[in-house]
Amino acid sequence: MHQKTVQTKKYISNKRLRQERKALFKGSWIFAGLSSQLPRGSVLPISHIQGSVLLTRDMQGRPHAFVNSCLHRATRLVRGGHCSRISNQEEKRRTGVWDHLRSRVSSLTPGSWKGTRVEKIGCPYHGWLYDHEGRLVHVPKKEGMDSAWREGTSSDSSADNQNAKTLKRLSVEEREGMLWINTSEKPEDIEDHLGPLNGHFLPYKFEEFEPIEASDYEFPANWKIVLENALDYYHVPTAHKRTVNAHVEVHPTYEELSLHNLQTIHIAPYGWRGWLDRHCSRGGPYAPEQLESLHKYYIFPNLILNVLPYHLTIMQVFPISPHSCVMRYRFCKRRGAGAIEKSRAYVTWLASRLILYEDVILYRSIHEGMVQNSMEEQPLHIEEQSIAHVHHGHQERIDAVLGSENSNRPESNEEKSALTHEAQPKLWRVQ
Secondary structure, three states: OOOOEEEOHHHHOHHHHHHHHHHHHOOOOEEEEEHHHOOOOEEEEEEEOOEEEEEEEOOOOOEEEEEOOOOOOOOOOOOOOOOOOOOHHHHHHOOHHHHHOOEEEEEEOHHHOOOEEOOOEEOOOOOOEEOOOOEEEEOOOHHHOOHHHHHOOOOHHHOOOOOOOEOOEEEEEEEOOEEEEEOOOOOOOHHHHHHHHOOOOHHHOHHHEEEEEEEEEEEOOOHHHHHHHOOOOOOHHHHOOOOOHHHEOOOOEEEEEOOEEEEEEOEOOOOOHHHHHHOOOOOOOOOHHHHHOEEEEEEOOOEEEEEEOOEEEEEEEEEEEOOEEEEEEEEEEEOOOOHHHHHHHHHHHHHHHHHHHHHHHHHHHHHHHHHHOOOOEEEOOHHHHHHHHHHHHHHHHHHHHHOHHHHOOOOOHHHHHHOOOOOOOHHHOOO
């Protein structure tokens, strides 16, 4: 284990959050969605901590990523992919166990999971048009524009126009059924980022999955609390006594994979499990442990995947302020599931919701305790070694990008007041 304690200030410091945004999110490969979400000829807007990103796939099957902003007057080209707050009336109607959620800020139907097929990308303000490769292809009344813009319009018959204007391009890569984006001007190689994870997901064929639920939830807690909670096995016997803990006989195995890590949990090891697995094992070929055990992957810096052959749970956490965050929650089943596999997926989804609820009711208490507690460091148990590894990786990247001297400098009074609830990035607000 890399460390036996974690500093409390890392959860409540404005300075720390700015460091994380710059070093962890701006320059890292961030999961953007599954390949199945982006059919040929489609566009898909997504929220990123740096702003709205427009994903496209051209008719040759190549993915592209752009800043979702018109070259003319910077208008948002395609709306969606954002987390608008629900109305007060809907808030009042919310009942049941999910009352403990501060807010479900967005919910997608399976039909809106995928990108929208379009012939051209049109700006809703003045009608400028772009193709799926981001090239400007039409400007209404272009004779009224400067010559650079008139000459920078590429027609379908002259797509190789060297003067063509294009949307601001971002780096995008597609690996093993997943799409990744990077907003850095000089991103590291995606293979280097994934490192030992390369090849891990091939048997599962993620491109075949579709959502049972796709929701974004806002929580009144630091983003790392929510991320770590999903990795913390030490709390399972207490917080999940009648759910997870009742169906696990042995502790999970743990493996560090460079900046990432993997916990393998042999859950529900009952006699009938083998029969059920054989009816829910499309894809493959699978190793025996891939059929029998839940594989929980942490992927640097903010992604958790719970993987079995018949289901995929995606939990991705983004900061809003030091005291609030958004979790992107996706529970997916494989397309074309038969009766047994489909029933199992839905039952597992309901169980996942219950387990998530058992964690959600703790988030606020954990965060409030950190704000109020005067202890500078928190001790970590050996069963929290995944959390220790997360913090080690985060600090290593922050030191590499910002320099260890700057990252460890005490927080000034100006820095303490620089980030408030009113002065937050608008990424997760109404767009």
